[in-house]
Amino acid sequence: MTDFLTKYAFLIVPIIKIAILVFIILTVDAYLTWIERKVIAHIQARWGPHRVGPHGLLQPLADGVKFIFKEDPLPSHVDKLAYFLAPFITLMLALTSLAVIPFGPQKFTVFGYETHVGIADVNISLLVLFSITALSVYGIALAGWASNSKYSLLGGLRSSAQMISYELALTLSVVGVLLIAGDFSLRSIVVQQSSGHGLLTWNIFPQIIGFLCFYIAAIAETNRVPFDLPEAESELVAGFHTEYASMKFAMFFIAEYTNMITVSCLATILFFGGWLSPFPTAWTFTHYLPSVILIPFGIWVFFDGIRYENLFGRLMLPGVGSALVVIGAALAFFPFLNDAIQGPFWFLAKVFTFLFVYIWMRGTLPRFRYDQLMSFGWKFLLPVSIANVVLTSIVILWRMH
Amino acid sequence: MVPTSYYLILSAVLFGLGIVAFVFKRNIITIFMAIELMLNAVNLAFVAFSQSLGKTDGEVFVLFVIVVAAAEAAVGLGIIILTARNRRSLNVERVDLLKL
Amino acid sequence: MSASLIIFFVLALLAIFAAVSLILQRHPIHSALSLIVVMVALAGLYLLMGAEFVAAVQIIVYGGAIMVLFVFVIMLLNAEEEERTNFSKMARFAGIPLALAIAGFIAAAIARNAGSLPAAEPSGALTSTKTLSNLLFSDFVYPFELTSFLILVAILGAIVLAQREN
Numbered sequence: 001m002t003d004f005l006t007k008y009a010f011l012i013v014p015i016i017k018i019a020i021l022v023f024i025i026l027t028v029d030a031y032l033t034w035i036e037r038k039v040i041a042h043i044q045a046r047w048g049p050h051r052v053g054p055h056g057l058l059q060p061l062a063d064g065v066k067f068i069f070k071e072d073p074l075p076s077h078v079d080k081l082a083y084f085l086a087p088f089i090t091l092m093l094a095l096t097s098l099a100v101i102p103f104g105p106q107k108f109t110v111f112g113y114e115t116h117v118g119i120a121d122v123n124i125s126l127l128v129l130f131s132i133t134a135l136s137v138y139g140i141a142l143a144g145w146a147s148n149s150k151y152s153l154l155g156g157l158r159s160s161a162q163m164i165s166y167e168l169a170l171t172l173s174v175v176g177v178l179l180i181a182g183d184f185s186l187r188s189i190v191v192q193q194s195s196g197h198g199l200l201t202w203n204i205f206p207q208i209i210g211f212l213c214f215y216i217a218a219i220a221e222t223n224r225v226p227f228d229l230p231e232a233e234s235e236l237v238a239g240f241h242t243e244y245a246s247m248k249f250a251m252f253f254i255a256e257y258t259n260m261i262t263v264s265c266l267a268t269i270l271f272f273g274g275w276l277s278p279f280p281t282a283w284t285f286t287h288y289l290p291s292v293i294l295i296p297f298g299i300w301v302f303f304d305g306i307r308y309e310n311l312f313g314r315l316m317l318p319g320v321g322s323a324l325v326v327i328g329a330a331l332a333f334f335p336f337l338n339d340a341i342q343g344p345f346w347f348l349a350k351v352f353t354f355l356f357v358y359i360w361m362r363g364t365l366p367r368f369r370y371d372q373l374m375s376f377g378w379k380f381l382l383p384v385s386i387a388n389v390v391l392t393s394i395v396i397l398w399r400m401h
Numbered sequence: 402m403v404p405t406s407y408y409l410i411l412s413a414v415l416f417g418l419g420i421v422a423f424v425f426k427r428n429i430i431t432i433f434m435a436i437e438l439m440l441n442a443v444n445l446a447f448v449a450f451s452q453s454l455g456k457t458d459g460e461v462f463v464l465f466v467i468v469v470a471a472a473e474a475a476v477g478l479g480i481i482i483l484t485a486r487n488r489r490s491l492n493v494e495r496v497d498l499l500k501l
Numbered sequence: 502m503s504a505s506l507i508i509f510f511v512l513a514l515l516a517i518f519a520a521v522s523l524i525l526q527r528h529p530i531h532s533a534l535s536l537i538v539v540m541v542a543l544a545g546l547y548l549l550m551g552a553e554f555v556a557a558v559q560i561i562v563y564g565g566a567i568m569v570l571f572v573f574v575i576m577l578l579n580a581e582e583e584e585r586t587n588f589s590k591m592a593r594f595a596g597i598p599l600a601l602a603i604a605g606f607i608a609a610a611i612a613r614n615a616g617s618l619p620a621a622e623p624s625g626a627l628t629s630t631k632t633l634s635n636l637l638f639s640d641f642v643y644p645f646e647l648t649s650f651l652i653l654v655a656i657l658g659a660i661v662l663a664q665r666e667n
Binding site: 402403404405406407408409410411413414415416417418419420421422424425426427428430431433434435437438441444445448449451452457458460461463464465467468469470471472473474475476478479480481482483485491492 | 503505506509513516517520521523524529532533536539540543546547549550551552554555558559562563566567570571574575577578580581583596597600601603604605607608611612615626628632633636637640641644648651652654655656658659662663
């Protein structure tokens with residue numbers, strides 16, 4: 001048995017990692033919708049979901065059940081191939097792009113097969129991500145066209161035109177980072193940002209213009225506010241996914257949130273040091289930060305749960321709270337576990353910060369009009385990205401002499 | 402490893418299929434896509450030779466072919482849009498007279 | 502039967518089926534989707550040969566920009582399925598065997614002379630982007646500048662063509 005596992009480890013280990021990653025990402029997507037609804041609600045001075053489970057924590061579960069049981073209509077005179085293919089392409093590409101993201105530095109050995117925290121470690125992982133972004137225009141264009149409806153067609157064409165325009169600015173704004181790092185591989189970009197000094201050697205400082213261009217272009221790519229005219233409710237009913245319901249709409253929905261997660265992961269890896277800690281490595285006491293955060297948070301959840309209004313909350317929340325306290329204590333007492341968790345902890349912390357900024361912008365900013373959007377992308381963002389590339393190359397050449 | 406001749410045979414087959422599509426399809430856009438298929442077949446041959454000879458010149462040339470195909474597609478599709486607007490049909494068999 | 506040979510056959514068959522599907526489909530949007538499959542299969546073959554940058558450029562530029570242009574034009578012009586016309590059917594009976602004969606002759610010529618190719622098998626070594634870009638900006642700098650000029654001309658041409666008559 002172990003012989004078979006060792007011989008085919010190169011096939012079995014990635015499959016297990018893929019299964020774990022897909023499960024984690026789908027759960028994070030579901031709870032991202034909960035976080036979004038709660039945060040936007042609190043920005044707008046209301047409560048958000050708070051009935052389904054304590055603090056509305058089971059709302060994503062209810063949404064999932066609704067999607068499964070809702071009727072899935074097929075409009076007449078649709079182009080069947082394109083209609084069924086569009087959500088499938090969008091979801092498949094969104095999930096595939098997570099395969100090349102490195103989540104942590106460790107290399108660990110299982111069944112004699114040395115592997116790392118991440119699914120694929122290719123030399124051109126950044127280019128793979130860009131090719132997936134380039135292909136995901138098709139999902140939206142086909143969805144808009146296949147639905148045989150004027151709203152969908154207009155929304156689909158507008159949305160794909162927007163995605164193509166901002167794709168240029170996206171790829172150009174990253175060229176500055178590539179010039180500094182000298183390699184396409186995401187893992188080596190993070191490694192190149194590491195030195196003993198923590199925060200100061202991250203790519204954000206030399207490349208602040210590049211980061212701003214990248215983040216703005218990425219928000220336009222993922223069709224989020226303030227660039228979400230193609231799917232705004234007051235404008236085009238629901239844009240390119242007007243004629244999709246239940247499971248197919250859920251696919252578009254999951255794909256959008258997964259794209260958000262991918263873009264946030266990319267922003268942390270390229271500009272904010274990926275899994276690197278912001279503190280200098282000499283400060284080893286900062287390794288206890290996960291425990292220092294988890295234990296008080298767990299205690300707070302525990303005491304909040306004890307006085308919750310219904311019985312289910314009074315059972316579930318203290319359970320969650322004590323689980324968090326136990327995990328935090330385990331991290332504090334087992335240094336092996338603590339070291340293994342450092343990389344992914346900082347990575348996840350930064351990714352969640354970016355996701356929070358996404359949600360914050362959705363609650364705060366109005367949306368662009370379509371012509372304002374296109375002129376901003378072509379007349380402002382693209383020249384600024386090109387200027388960033390030119391400036392970076394001048395500085396690098398000047399330093400070489 | 403895969404012998405170079407396998408790649409070249411695949412390139413020849415794709416080129417032949419491109420010719421068949423070019424000759425037999427009636428929609429102008431499909432004919433244009435057949436041209437792109439032929440260009441891709443040629444690209445495959447370029448990369449196969451570049452790898453078998455050990456020089457990277459073939460791959461540089463593939464980049465040029467892709468760029469030229471992009472320029473050609475842009476202008477060609479512009480022309481197609483204009484002719485389709487004037488003759489109200491995308492069928493090449495209807496574009497056989499100089500008079501509209 | 503090594504793993505690369507299996508991957509080659511899978512990708513090659515995918516490319517050939519997609520190319521045949523381009524011919525057999527009636528609606529141009531389905532032909533466009535088949536062509537995208539051909540391009541992705543070819544990008545996989547470039548990766549198999551070690552040309553990773555070319556594979557990425559193929560998907561980003563060809564599959565992500567040029568084919569998007571095709572799909573947009575098909576949607577814009579509301580292209581319909583091909584109509585049945587009454588022009589000659591003789592072309593189909595004489596033409597298809599002829600066209601396949603061309604491909605067959607080329608393929609047979611290659612197969613017969615396979616032994617005299619400079620190197621029988623590609624080395625499979627990864628081409629580093631650095632080598633490619635050094636070549637591009639040293640030996641091929643003149644074609645490079647010419648293609649940038651070509652793109653400028655193409656952009657101007659496309660803008661002039663797409664203008665409305667005022």
